[in-house]
Amino acid sequence: MTMFALIDGNSFYCSCERAFDPTLRNKPFVVLSNNDGCVIARTQEAKDLGIKMGDPYHLIARKPELKPVIWKSSNYVLYGDMSRRMYEVLVDRVPQVEPYSIDEMFLDYRGLPGDHVARSGEIRAAVRRIAKIPTCVGIGPTKTLAKLANKIAKSERQGSGVCDLSAAERRAALFPGLGLADIWGLGAASVEKLNRAGVLFPSAHLLKSRRLVGLSIRGNQKQF
Known part of the structure; x- marks a missing residue:
């Protein structure tokens, strides 16, 4: 999966x-x-x-x-070096790591055995111990959902630092409390179009609404 x-x-x-x-x-x-x-x-x-x-x-x-x-x-020399250290910790633990920015990296969990939440917690601990950088991790079946999960994890100050949106039930429970602006790739104009179409928060039906209003979000048409 x-x-x-x-x-x-x-x-x-x-x-x-x-x-x-x-x-x-x-x-x-x-x-x-x-x-x-x-x-x-x-x-x-x-x-x-x-x-x-x-x-x-x-x-x-x-x-x-x-x-x-x-x-x-x-x-910036220091920050670049620390980003490299963080990357090195990750590639020792996950076969495919894709840097997105100096402080954000996507991890491809496809084919990896075991519990993804536990793995993410162990990775966070390793980055903190070796690279001295505190992190949060978001998990999802698409990069968009992983990005959204990360945002949720960072907002929970007393949380575990890991948010898992892999289950549809979990997403359905959390989506009503989120705004469309929380979605990676949705700008102000797109949010306004969706609001006019009656879409006020993320949902499993957002893909259909996006087609109706002619929006374009990063990635393919199945990212939600």
């Missing part, structure tokens, strides 16, 4: 910095873009203070409530 997982480094740039500077652990800090222009990565502690992606550094750095925040310039 076709089955994919998407593993994603949590606050990846920040996690890379923490791997080499333990004093940053449990502290609010952000990584800034080239020339320290704006926020491109935040720890959970920084998110809890209301710092958003893209916030201009010069507009928020002097806010009194953000005095505890540590601001760091980006180090």
Whole structure:
């Protein structure tokens, strides 16, 4: 049976910095873009203070409530090296690994024996132990669903770090609580078209609705 997982480094740039500077652990800090222009990565502690992606550094750095925040310039050489380390951990455990971005990689679970959730938990632990990067994993029968499952896993702060959407029953239970914008590849215009067609959240019938409104999402017509 076709089955994919998407593993994603949590606050990846920040996690890379923490791997080499333990004093940053449990502290609010952000990584800034080239020339320290704006926020491109935040720890959970920084998110809890209301710092958003893209916030201009010069507009928020002097806010009194953000005095505890540590601001760091980006180090893309470090992040690239840590991404490579993460990849090496994965290819030792899964035959087919497809990098999607510097901090996201698809794992092809087809033909692998055993429980995929247990395997994903073991992979997370290995990446944390060897590459020092905390991650979340989403599992699904398509890459789109694996991506969606990963997003759910990251939103569950007290969860296991793994979300499995391989079962249709599980998807049916979770879909009503999600928005169409949560689906990989659906932009604002596509969401608006679906809303006008009466589709407000993901469902097993989304494929039919997509054909009706002429939408195009990544991948083939069976990805849902």
